[in-house]
Amino acid sequence: MTSEIKAVANFLAQTAPFQFLGEERIASISRNVEVRYARSGSEIIRAGEHNDHLFVVRSGAVELRLAGDELTARLGTGSTFAYPSLLRGGEVHNTTTASEDTLLYTIPAEQFHALRDEVPAFRQFFAEDEAARIKHALDNRKQTSAFQLDTKRLGDLIVNTNPVSCPPDIAIASAVSLMHEHDVSTLAICDGQRLQGIFTDKDLRNRVVAERVALDIPVRDVMTASPQTLSTEATAAEAMALMAAGGFRHIPLVSADGALAGVLSATDILSAIGNNAIDTGTAITRARTGDALIEAAKRVPESFAAMTASGLQASHAMQFTSALGEAVHRRAAELAEEELGAPPCPYGLVVFGSLARREQLVGSDQDNGLVIAEDTDSAGASYFEALGTRISDLLDASGYVYCKGGIMAKNAGQRLTQEAWLDRYEKWIAEPTEDRILKATIFFDMRCVHGEADLVRSLRREVVAKAASSSIFISYLARDALRNKVPLGIFRNLVLEKSDDGQKVFDSKAQAIMPIVDIARTLALAHGRTEISTADRLAALAREGKMSEDDSQSLTDAMLFVNELRIAHQVRQVESGMQPDNLISPYSLSPLERDYLKDAFAVIRNGVDALRRNYAGGIA
Amino acid sequence: MFARWRFERRLRSLAAAGHRVLQDYAAADWPDRSCAASTAPYLALDFELDGLGIEAHLLQVGWVPFQGSSICLAEAHSVDIRSKADLDTAAVTIHGIGEQRAARGQKLREVAPRLAKELSGRILIAHAADIEVSAIERMAASVWGVQLPVRSICTLALERKLRPNLVGTEAYRLGPSRARYGLPEYEAHDALTDAIAAAELFQAQLSRVPAGVTLGELEQT
Numbered sequence: 001m002t003s004e005i006k007a008v009a010n011f012l013a014q015t016a017p018f019q020f021l022g023e024e025r026i027a028s029i030s031r032n033v034e035v036r037y038a039r040s041g042s043e044i045i046r047a048g049e050h051n052d053h054l055f056v057v058r059s060g061a062v063e064l065r066l067a068g069d070e071l072t073a074r075l076g077t078g079s080t081f082a083y084p085s086l087l088r089g090g091e092v093h094n095t096t097t098a099s100e101d102t103l104l105y106t107i108p109a110e111q112f113h114a115l116r117d118e119v120p121a122f123r124q125f126f127a128e129d130e131a132a133r134i135k136h137a138l139d140n141r142k143q144t145s146a147f148q149l150d151t152k153r154l155g156d157l158i159v160n161t162n163p164v165s166c167p168p169d170i171a172i173a174s175a176v177s178l179m180h181e182h183d184v185s186t187l188a189i190c191d192g193q194r195l196q197g198i199f200t201d202k203d204l205r206n207r208v209v210a211e212r213v214a215l216d217i218p219v220r221d222v223m224t225a226s227p228q229t230l231s232t233e234a235t236a237a238e239a240m241a242l243m244a245a246g247g248f249r250h251i252p253l254v255s256a257d258g259a260l261a262g263v264l265s266a267t268d269i270l271s272a273i274g275n276n277a278i279d280t281g282t283a284i285t286r287a288r289t290g291d292a293l294i295e296a297a298k299r300v301p302e303s304f305a306a307m308t309a310s311g312l313q314a315s316h317a318m319q320f321t322s323a324l325g326e327a328v329h330r331r332a333a334e335l336a337e338e339e340l341g342a343p344p345c346p347y348g349l350v351v352f353g354s355l356a357r358r359e360q361l362v363g364s365d366q367d368n369g370l371v372i373a374e375d376t377d378s379a380g381a382s383y384f385e386a387l388g389t390r391i392s393d394l395l396d397a398s399g400y401v402y403c404k405g406g407i408m409a410k411n412a413g414q415r416l417t418q419e420a421w422l423d424r425y426e427k428w429i430a431e432p433t434e435d436r437i438l439k440a441t442i443f444f445d446m447r448c449v450h451g452e453a454d455l456v457r458s459l460r461r462e463v464v465a466k467a468a469s470s471s472i473f474i475s476y477l478a479r480d481a482l483r484n485k486v487p488l489g490i491f492r493n494l495v496l497e498k499s500d501d502g503q504k505v506f507d508s509k510a511q512a513i514m515p516i517v518d519i520a521r522t523l524a525l526a527h528g529r530t531e532i533s534t535a536d537r538l539a540a541l542a543r544e545g546k547m548s549e550d551d552s553q554s555l556t557d558a559m560l561f562v563n564e565l566r567i568a569h570q571v572r573q574v575e576s577g578m579q580p581d582n583l584i585s586p587y588s589l590s591p592l593e594r595d596y597l598k599d600a601f602a603v604i605r606n607g608v609d610a611l612r613r614n615y616a617g618g619i620a
Numbered sequence: 621m622f623a624r625w626r627f628e629r630r631l632r633s634l635a636a637a638g639h640r641v642l643q644d645y646a647a648a649d650w651p652d653r654s655c656a657a658s659t660a661p662y663l664a665l666d667f668e669l670d671g672l673g674i675e676a677h678l679l680q681v682g683w684v685p686f687q688g689s690s691i692c693l694a695e696a697h698s699v700d701i702r703s704k705a706d707l708d709t710a711a712v713t714i715h716g717i718g719e720q721r722a723a724r725g726q727k728l729r730e731v732a733p734r735l736a737k738e739l740s741g742r743i744l745i746a747h748a749a750d751i752e753v754s755a756i757e758r759m760a761a762s763v764w765g766v767q768l769p770v771r772s773i774c775t776l777a778l779e780r781k782l783r784p785n786l787v788g789t790e791a792y793r794l795g796p797s798r799a800r801y802g803l804p805e806y807e808a809h810d811a812l813t814d815a816i817a818a819a820e821l822f823q824a825q826l827s828r829v830p831a832g833v834t835l836g837e838l839e840q841t
Contacts, residue, residue: 006812007817008693033695034692035693035819036691037820042827077804101803
């Protein structure tokens with residue numbers, strides 16, 4: 001007896017959920033398969049009958065029809081069906097018909113049940129619930145990632161758990177000799193166990209030597225007070241994002257009781273994963289001229305590729321790319337100020353859209369503006385015009401190209417006083433029209449990246465409160481969110497459009513990511529939440545009981561999953577020298593990925609439907 | 621016209637041959653030629669040979685019996701056949717069955733009775749069935765010294781009837797024929813895979829012939 005039926009085993013080995021089973025089990029299944037051919041239009045199983053086989057579509061496609069109901073699902077190569085009837089003891093609820101000429105492999109119920117008992121991954125796959133299946137897909141991916149940034153505790157990364165520290169009142173000279181003695185570049189300044197500040201080589205250069213400060217004054221006066229810290233329980237991903245955003249190379253770690261536990265250096269992380277992204281962040285933050293900034297910013301796509309290659313997950317790659325983007329914006333504003341002199345009054349540089357949500361990938365254009373504290377005279381106005389223009393130009397040259405919609409600080413309409421911004425938002429909120437909302441949603445994702453953060457914070461708080469109190473505005477937002485068509489037909493097939501070269505593709509950004517972003521934004525504003533990133537919004541909605549934990553988690557997972565596909569797609573394009581886009585052909589995905597993608601779309605469709613029911617009422 | 625007569629006459633002479641397996645073959649419950657094709661018992665079968673000539677050696681045989689609308693792979697079977705001959709290098713490259721493996725296979729006189737038993741009362745299904753039929757006849761002649769009568773349906777010939785207007789011979793090969801019925805591509809040149817491929821093609825073809833078509837209308841004469 002041969003051990004396996006090759007043609008069948010080879011196919012099952014690439015097909016969810018059999019690919020989890022290992023060679024031996026697959027061989028045994030291949031032996032028990034019965035092959036059936038169904039001509040297009042012929043019935044395979046009928047509602048009300050008894051079924052004792054699991055069906056796998058080997059080629060062709062079938063249509064599942066719920067008893068006495070509309071069409072429900074269309075399944076193609078690699079899909080399994082009829083398992084719900086096996087789970088309920090054989091009674092068939094869905095009549096299934098071949099919608100194309102179809103070859104089916106069927107597996108006896110006994111073997112199906114035995115596999116479910118023996119193999120958790122197999123059982124999990126048939127956990128009927130789409131949400132559970134996506135979760136499962138993400139777990140699988142995480143397990144296969146090379147380095148797990150979000151499970152790596154910082155406490156485990158630091159080499160020296162006994163940081164060199166000193167009290168705040170010792171003289172600078174003694175502090176420096178302590179650093180020299182221990183050969184460290186960072187000194188923790190502690191009051192007892194509590195961290196008060198840090199003092200670094202850089203501080204010594206910039207605040208002591210350059211300023212000609214006397215060496216006998218207390219180190220307290222020149223240290224960086226209340227530095228950003230992280231818990232030892234925080235993850236490597238969080239530390240990398242903080243370092244890239246702030247351009248720091250050292251972060252003090254504190255334990256749960258607030259005591260200093262160590263100083264994490266960029267080198268600690270780099271040696272753990274081997275990656276140049278923090279270096280890019282540092283190069284951006286330290287760029288002394290516009291040209292240096294442009295040069296440094298050019299390394300962002302490269303860092304992105306390196307991050308992905310080192311097994312960084314979608315959420316981190318986005319967080320990180322966004323952090324680098326923020327750093328470029330901040331540095332562009334700082335350099336512009338250096339060239340033009342101090343601003344006549346406080347202002348904030350704000351970004352909108354994906355960068356504000358910290359969900360940016362490479363290749364995005366710029367969306368920004370200035371929030372100015374008060375009305376200025378004409379000299380003030382021309383200062384901000386020059387500032388805005390310089391910032392936009394620097395960004396354009398750095399790879400954040402001019403916004404086609406004109407949402408950038410070089411345009412007068414994007415340089416408003418806080419009051420004028422508020423008027424603009426109020427107009428959108430009080431008198432929404434379909435067209436206005438279409439153009440305005442991006443403004444409701446806003447983050448300050450430089451300057452007076454308080455100006456922006458109070459503006460945003462007021463805007464959110466006004467939005468939450470206007471149900472007509474929220475219903476327009478909800479209606480706008482329904483514009484994006486989820487490419488899942490009522491048959492659970494992928495309803496695809498053809499790209500320019502005639503391939504069938506789906507737009508992973510417009511058809512999957514944007515609907516989730518829109519759902520989260522609409523609900524967050526409806527409930528007066530000021531969070532900006534989609535994951536934060538969904539988490540806050542669940543925490544506040546405005547959305548079920550399950551729905552919130554499923555949408556977050558669906559976004560993560562699609563973003564992983566999207567990033568992998570873009571990295572492949574970058575590697576083969578193409579301009580990255582968001583158009584993915586489902587045929588480039590494995591059957592398992594296609595399955596999970598359909599689950600993700602089902603989750604998104606549910607979210608959109610809920611939005612339609614609850615908020616778009618009356619006008620959608 | 622005389623196919624049935626010839627077949628039965630040969631069966632009668634088998635009964636006299638003095639081998640138990642051949643007597644069983646002769647006494648099997650052979651389906652009537654008026655029997656509906658959709659319910660008859662079949663054996664899809666494929667040989668891998670080391671050449672196409674009349675003296676080509678049998679390297680491997682794969683078969684799967686089926687009846688009705690499903691093909692049960694639990695009953696599928698594949699055997700490497702022992703051969704001490706120098707193998708035709710070109711054909712060996714295609715099948716991947718080297719001399720060592722061929723030398724480890726089962727002897728023809730062990731394989732022949734099993735095959736005869738499987739084929740008893742069944743209609744052979746193969747793509748270009750003449751090759752399989754003549755290989756079986758040669759096998760029976762060398763093992764038992766008899767003319768083994770074989771009933772067969774050739775999926776290639778059937779395809780020519782169903783699609784008479786295709787240009788060239790390529791279109792009638794197994795792969796392209798299967799593709800017209802939405803059947804998947806299989807890796808060729810494994811005897812069992814090819815046997816299963818032929819069985820599936822035959823099922824697909826049966827779904828296109830008029831309901832109630834009989835064995836007699838499809839069988840090779």
